[in-house]
Amino acid sequence: MTFEQLRIFVAVAEREHLTQAALALRLTPSAVSSAIKSLETFYGIHLFDRVGRGIQLTREGKLFLQEAKGTLAKVKSAEALLAELGNLKTGSLDIQASQTIANYWLPQRLLAFSQAYPGIAINVAIGNTASVAAAVVAGDVEFGFIEGFLDEPALALSPVGTDKLVIVASASQKLAAQCELTSLRWIMREPGSGTRSVFERALRDMGIDPIRLDVALVLPSNEALLTAVMSGSYVTALSESIVKPFIENGQLQVVDLDLPLRRFTLLRHKERHLTAPAKKFEPYCHI
Numbered sequence: 001m002t003f004e005q006l007r008i009f010v011a012v013a014e015r016e017h018l019t020q021a022a023l024a025l026r027l028t029p030s031a032v033s034s035a036i037k038s039l040e041t042f043y044g045i046h047l048f049d050r051v052g053r054g055i056q057l058t059r060e061g062k063l064f065l066q067e068a069k070g071t072l073a074k075v076k077s078a079e080a081l082l083a084e085l086g087n088l089k090t091g092s093l094d095i096q097a098s099q100t101i102a103n104y105w106l107p108q109r110l111l112a113f114s115q116a117y118p119g120i121a122i123n124v125a126i127g128n129t130a131s132v133a134a135a136v137v138a139g140d141v142e143f144g145f146i147e148g149f150l151d152e153p154a155l156a157l158s159p160v161g162t163d164k165l166v167i168v169a170s171a172s173q174k175l176a177a178q179c180e181l182t183s184l185r186w187i188m189r190e191p192g193s194g195t196r197s198v199f200e201r202a203l204r205d206m207g208i209d210p211i212r213l214d215v216a217l218v219l220p221s222n223e224a225l226l227t228a229v230m231s232g233s234y235v236t237a238l239s240e241s242i243v244k245p246f247i248e249n250g251q252l253q254v255v256d257l258d259l260p261l262r263r264f265t266l267l268r269h270k271e272r273h274l275t276a277p278a279k280k281f282e283p284y285c286h287i
Contacts (some may be wrong), residue, residue, distance in 0.1 A: 130192035147194030
């Protein structure tokens, strides 16, 4: 068994699709198929069932996947150590961030870091607060970035910036001079998102139970919220940095209600060793 076979097996197992795995690995589908077939033939075991036009992991394949991922994780740890010894000429930095941070706050910092350390591969995933925290706890990423607050004993939290939420509606919507939030129809982010948790905390501080809001629709992305609000008689709460261009071009209007600033927070595991790339990147987060 080779490292390459392990890498190919994990890629196929996670996607349960040969072509998608081949694209991700930048290999030909035939090379991926051959590697899987060689493993199965050599060890006399079926790792995948061919079901219809697709493939699914067998029970044996599911068991092997856990061992394979563990082995690859150890290899990655060894590579990180070599990167430290090699003065950051190679290596990787794995990050997960909330949508607002990943799209508006993080890019300029990643660009500055990449210019200083061009040999470091930067891998950024996007999730909500819950998934970002889970990724850091599991060790899948070294740094997580969320909006707002989090109670997770395994993680160290460090403030790195602030942002402001605003309530917006379509510019064509007629709003009363003094809007009662409970009289409006809302489109909200999903439970677990930083935007929603911060907004609901602000409501409670104003003495409003979030359950009293008339929530017409829950959507999983800021872009989906924008599109929905601009096309109907709804309101939503989003980052000022997201809605600013749409306010300036006349597509959105701001509901006259001042919301408190929210904090951007860096997450790292209290007990996990930071790689050299992560140590070098952390100061860029406080610029």
